[in-house]
Amino acid sequence: MNSIQQHIKPVSEEEKIRSILETVTDPEIPVLTIADLGIVRKINVAEEETEVVISPTYSGCPAMDMIAVNIRLALAAHGYQKVKITFALSPAWTTDWMSEEGKQKLKEYGIAPPQTRSDGPRLTGGIECPQCQSTNTRLVSEFGSTACKALYQCNDCKEPFDYFKCH
């Protein structure tokens, strides 16, 4: 009995909300949750209103408005009606905040995850192909299908692929 009770901790309101937010995904890359992306900054629980503070990724990313709507919907489904979503510009979002699990999911999805830290030297080659794991790849374009990605091609298996840029 005792050992079971020790494992049941009261779940705080904030933890509850956090677990709901973990079900909200990026509309552009549906394998990633907003927790994987590392954009949830803060949750302020109050009687009258719940505030979720998130970091926008790229300035022009159209997914941000969609993510805000999806957060509202997810929370409303769990009875949170009064929700305020605040975009915090500072500190600026970086791919360093992406979870290891998120990077693994990206790779399985066919997108090469960011391979260095944002403050590190810029990688010009050696991005690993998510299909065949070869690092013999080349940059096709700095800009890809969305703001966060660059276009690469593998010189070995010849497959083109997206690289989630280090930002």
Next chain:
Amino acid sequence: MSKHLIDYALHLADTTLILSQRNAEWCGHGPVLEQDIAITNISLDLLGQSRYFYQYAATLMGGSATEDTLAYLRKEREFKNLLLVEQPNGDWGQTILRQYLYSQFQQLLFQQLQHHNDEQIVAIAAKSLKETNYHVRWSSEWVIRLGDGTTESHARMLKAIDELWRYTGEMFHPAAYEKEMGIDVTALRNGWEEKVKHVFGEATLPVPENTFMQHGGKEGAHTEHMGYILAELQYVQRAYPGSQW
């Protein structure tokens, strides 16, 4: 202070919006698919940056001002963007050169803004800077490729320099609201010239000297192109006031 801060936020918002609009004209018309995607991605980054500045200006102004009323319902003389960014796209070379000349300036300016005392300006500039670094890299590589390319591409870059250079002086010519905000754009000139000289050198392009410089955009006196841009950009809201998606 607040009036100057609003003017300054609008100046940055207008400059990034108008350049975004110009670049967006390339959508579906880029010389190759990858570069069509690149220029429209840059357009999107700039649009996002302009939204932050408009939202901030709207908050400071209060009342019924929103990012949309500021972008869609102001008149030409109220726009405070740089003359450089309203210039026509011309050919790909001219578009590239305009982007490079501006991005190189924006990079230095936004670095300087990191030391400003207005928190929101600092935050927007810090966030935008990460994107600007990409724009500088991409556009400078293209300036070098075209300048040091074929006889034809080199000749076109010379023509682009001839078209655009006269609008670069305005970037370093402070408006009253910049002075009031304690922003010293004149201090950026040497750093900018040094970077441009380096890139032009690699591109085998000459840096013009003692050129007549046009200015006025920051105070709302625009070139003949501005009205046409706004006519297109604002058409829907002017024809169907308050319409929404």
